[in-house]
Amino acid sequence: MKNYDAIIFDLDGVITKTALVHAASWKKMFDEYLKLREQRDSELFKEFTHENDYLPYVDGKPRYKGVQSFLESRNINIDFGDPKDSPDQETVCGLGNKKNFKFKKILEEKGAQVFEPAVAFVKDLKANGVHIGMASSSKNARLILQKTGLEDFFETCVDGVVSAELGLKGKPEGDIFTTACKNVGCTPDRAVVIEDAVSGVQAGKNGKFALVIGVAREGNDKDLKENGADVVINSFEGVTAQTVNQWMEK
Numbered sequence: 001m002k003n004y005d006a007i008i009f010d011l012d013g014v015i016t017k018t019a020l021v022h023a024a025s026w027k028k029m030f031d032e033y034l035k036l037r038e039q040r041d042s043e044l045f046k047e048f049t050h051e052n053d054y055l056p057y058v059d060g061k062p063r064y065k066g067v068q069s070f071l072e073s074r075n076i077n078i079d080f081g082d083p084k085d086s087p088d089q090e091t092v093c094g095l096g097n098k099k100n101f102k103f104k105k106i107l108e109e110k111g112a113q114v115f116e117p118a119v120a121f122v123k124d125l126k127a128n129g130v131h132i133g134m135a136s137s138s139k140n141a142r143l144i145l146q147k148t149g150l151e152d153f154f155e156t157c158v159d160g161v162v163s164a165e166l167g168l169k170g171k172p173e174g175d176i177f178t179t180a181c182k183n184v185g186c187t188p189d190r191a192v193v194i195e196d197a198v199s200g201v202q203a204g205k206n207g208k209f210a211l212v213i214g215v216a217r218e219g220n221d222k223d224l225k226e227n228g229a230d231v232v233i234n235s236f237e238g239v240t241a242q243t244v245n246q247w248m249e250k
């Protein structure tokens with residue numbers, strides 16, 4: 001491809017349908033917690049919704065950052081705690097761990113489903129010699145990739161575990177994308193980011209990538225465009241290595 005050398009993918013919602021599993025486990029965890037506050041502290045219960053809570057505060061962010069950002073939006077202050085906190089502790093980490101516990105349970109039960117056109121696109125990139133990397137906030141990204149059998153296509157996987165080890169800032173900072181890009185031997189000015197979350201397209205923009213492609217799985221085309229996506233698609237149907245090359249010429 002003459003216009004780019006590498007593509008760095010987000011995982012959840014771009015390659016795999018796990019975004020729905022994440023969203024469902026976040027909702028379950030937060031609604032239980034808000035219910036507890038209603039019963040114990042007589043706070044009015046206001047349901048955690050996809051539109052008003054998940055998409056703006058949680059989607060795409062590292063686990064504890066997602067917890068913090070939602071709680072702040074509801075003026076709830078609790079201790080940050082420690083990543084080793086049990087899922088029953090009332091701390092930011094405890095709540096995040098409870099969400100993860102629910103997520104893994106669903107993943108074990110139902111496996112990880114993929115978007116087939118996205119897989120076809122990844123294979124076409126490989127056939128055209130494009131370097132492929134993964135940048136995900138999820139600490140489960142490697143486990144999910146293994147479950148899909150796609151692990152060998154990705155030359156690097158900068159996930160939540162690697163981020164914590166290297167002290168990388170999460171999305172919307174560009175760090176995990178630029179790190180993945182470096183790991184595949186390329187520079188952002190010759191590379192593309194593909195993301196489905198607002199925080200992710202912002203990260204692509206902040207990382208100064210040559211092209212940011214937003215994948216609007218939920219009709220949120222406008223949000224992705226306004227936050228840094230140069231191109232927005234709804235599916236990878238018909239998208240090839242060559243299509244991306246053409247987009248970059250515009």
Ligand SMILES: [Mg+2]
Nearest residue numbers: 010012013196
């Ligand atoms: Mg995503």
